Amino acid sequence: MVLAATVLLSALATVPAGGPQAATSEFFAAHRERLLARLPAGSIAVFHAAPARTGAASDPYRQDSDFWYLTGLAEPDAVAVLVPGANKEGRYVLFVQPRDFAAEQWTGWREGVEGAVKDCGAGQAFSVAEFWTRFAPMAAAASSLFYEAGGDETFSSRLLETWNAANANAAVPRPAADASPALAALRLVKDEVEKGFLRQACAISADAHLAAMRETAPGRHEYDLKGVMVGLCLARGAARMAYPPIVAAGRNSVILHYERDDKQLVDGEMIVNDTGCEFNSYAADVTRSYPVSGRFSPAQKQLYEIVLAAQKAGLAAVKPGAAFHEVYDATVRVVVDGLLALGILAGDRAEIIKTRAYQRFYPHGSSHWIGLDVHDAGNYGNPDGVARLERYGLSKTKLEPGMALTVEPGIYIPENSTADAKWWNIGVRIEDTVLVTAEGCECLSCGAPREIADIEKALEKKR
Ligand SMILES: [Mn+2]
Known part of the structure; x- marks a missing residue:
């Protein structure tokens, strides 16, 4: 694994040069002064x-x-x-x-x-x-x-x-x-040093995702992908993973927090790979989804394209002054339109959105704060009594430059669901860690292949 990581190091170089390498005493002193002033x-x-x-x-x-x-x-x-x-x-x-x-x-x-x-x-x-x-x-x-x-x-x-x-x-x-x-x-608004650590965590994690794609082939196991990613992250100076990696193939791809890693990868299956590391204690949270075979099937491609369009709509909604829930709302509209067009959802669009009937296939929020913790400290601006599931989707907190969040829509079609059997066991989640900037958003982890053509190219390398 060390050898593989070393070989990859020479091939991959997306970590920005000259970024901060270690936290200094001044870094922490600045945080204390900010607190003392309050x-x-x-x-x-x-x-x-x-x-x-x-x-x-x-x-x-x-x-x-x-x-x-x-x-x-x-x-x-x-x-x-x-x-x-x-x-x-x-x-x-x-x-x-x-x-x-x-x-x-x-x-x-x-x-x-x-x-x-x-x-x-x-x-x-x-x-x-x-x-x-x-x-x-x-x-x-x-x-x-x-x-x-x-x-x-x-x-x-x-x-x-x-x-x-x-x-x-x-x-x-x-x-x-x-x-x-x-x-x-x-902690909600990151300073320049923190932004540098987040960039490093995300760049290393993005490279780890590319390495996992290159490792993907029928006959390999979920743990092979996990192993290559953890190895690369540690070899690049990450102290640890930011959360237990989720590498889920086939029917496991619809399980949001799948914890095992021992299933063999079978031709025709989708993989949802949600893995990110911590650099100088700052977390990256990154998910990519791709086919074991190396080529998206027509059904996989159709669902993937909806999630990708939803993520792009979510990223476009990230800008100063926007409310946190507007990011989620943007992803929901695209997911609902896509699922209606494919006949996976049926009925009135407004009603589906109002009743949240889409949550059968898109059951989680689109975003959470990220920083020292993967689900970082930070007010979501919710009134009392808002249920946990709704905490992010109803959050009224206004985005400001320096805030960091994820944008991570997903669609998951379990077997025996109401959708046609051709969609069963396909899970897709695309997640990136972003910073709110003065102009809009900076995607810190988008170096990991995300477009279908780029993913298929990365998967081809192994064959
Ligand atoms: Mn996340």
Whole structure:
């Protein structure tokens, strides 16, 4: 696999040269300053790292995305404290695991107290063992608390207990609130460095899709495609995949989150391949769909052309000022018109759209925010009570330059559905990761073949 990836490296060169390679201390400092500027005077903000993985977890440690966004520290058992009113030393205080080779030998090198100041930009740093004694007076001096526990319930209860203990003597209410909405708002609009990381993640993922197409042939397996993609992504500097790859052939192609990978590829089947990697913690989300045989059958081509036209309509709808749901609406109109023309849907167009009868074949949304998380933090602007399925389709959030989202319509015709049998077991999803720009949208992953002629050309390479 390493050899294959090396050979591909020389053949593929879509990663923009000179893009950012690593996150710097300034990158995280800029995020902290943005948050500090939003925090009310007199407040204190506390962030806990994601807990260490225990047991037989196979994936390496990944920091909580909000904690990472603010600190760049990839270690568990750490607490970051931001105090907008404090002097330079007190504005950003880190509590970390101290250097201890006997422990580090088992779980990895630590920044330690010295590294927290020198490399991570903290004004002061202490051992995490000192957190509670040092936090109590800081809490007593603050008038409001914003916090995130990084998934550590024990920490959040003790934090609130400590905070509330100081209330007994307070003359005015001392509110405590979840800091994640503030972080979500910051993370929604990407800065230039983040855009560079997203571009890299998408360029690597696009090349991985091309590599998978070249690997496709009857007799191979879903895992062969997955393997070549994961190998290429890691060889190109991705730390991990952004989500478990979905490589689904034949009847599996209609399963949205198919998790296995052991089916053999059979002539005549469609493949839905939804795979993307993470570069410097920023995610790519990319899907391509193509025939095992190397040539689209007439039925596969007809469905593919609808989804491609729907995706193009969705991409065209991505522009500043447009509401998030307008992207989805644009894809829905094209899908409904296409399915009506093929006789897969029947009835009144307006009624089908109103009742969402098309969801039998296009059951998911067209878009979600993407960034540090593949389904990224970010407000969808929904009123309370909107069901999860409708969260994206009804989202009123207005697009702004710097926001990143996916555009991913799909059509899936399961066997025994109401459609004619010639459509059965064909799944098609086309997904790209895009940035909203001042003019409209920049497709970051469209380097992966998407037009039928380009896909068939890529598939031909193996034969
Ligand atoms: Mn997606």
